[in-house]
Amino acid sequence: MEVVAVRRGAVRSVVVAGLLVLGAAGVPGLPGMSGSARAWTGPEADVAYHGRVSLSRGLLRVWVVPQNEGPAALSDATLRVRLSAELADRQELAEGCARAGLREVMCETGALPLHGRGRHIGLLLALKEPVPEVVVRIDTWWNGGASDRDLSNNQHTVLALDTGDSYAF
Template sequence: MEVVAVRRGAVRSVVVAGSLVLGVAGGLAGGAQASARDVTGAWAGPEADVSYHGRVKLTQGRLRVWLVPENDGPSALPNATVRVRLSADLADRQALSEGCARIGTREVVCETGALPEHGRGRHITLALELRERPPEVSVRFDTWWNGGASDRNRSNNELAVLALDTGDSYAF
């Protein structure tokens, strides 16, 4: 697993339309692949390389996540699901974005929408309230479900970002 934390000022060259766009990629939870193999052992389903670009910001017990899913191909996907896991407990009540659901005390999943071949999905914004005010939160991203597509680039399937309670944006 690669761990990345970059302050917003260090990545000014990737600012697009006022929002920071950076990268993390996903595979299925736990590294499992759901694609079926044909009788020769080759992957029978589509092949895609799903990744995520964004930033996180922690301020006084509030965690903000901005995320853009991307597919480097070679096949388009009708949908995928990104999982966001935290090192701190979420508050009991959350106002989640459309297409997102809480699946545990520290986990949220969001659908990406259609991911065209070599294209981007919908922008995902999460405003998460934490149960307490921790001085830092580790945020892990991975693909929870990708429609059974294979992913030959498994080295970019998981990423963790450490966000300090400073109000600074940390890119991934």
């Protein structure tokens, strides 16, 4: 399994994916959409995330393993990590990750094969100020245009206390 290296950089597909999602929401007749009911006719996949979160002295560690339970493979997806506390102004993010706001980071998952795992995503996020706890919300921002009937395994909310303890999801 591939571990994402830490470097300064930007996500290649987050902006493009966002435009596709926004375009699909408001433009009738786009591929994958049919009729006025806009029934989805694209592939179906079941994206899931498993991992750990820990907080210690203003540093939040997030480790995520994306996976796909199928029935279709995905060429890419975008993981979103939202925090209840503000991020420090400067961050060194893992390759394929980009800051998306004061409290938000987006990361590419890479290819998600049918019944397989994507690359491991490791983040070390500095908070603007040390806090006694932080709520971390992890979900899918974009899933390659597939439908996902089971959102329970890709939407997680984790409360991390400033103890250095690891909280699994």
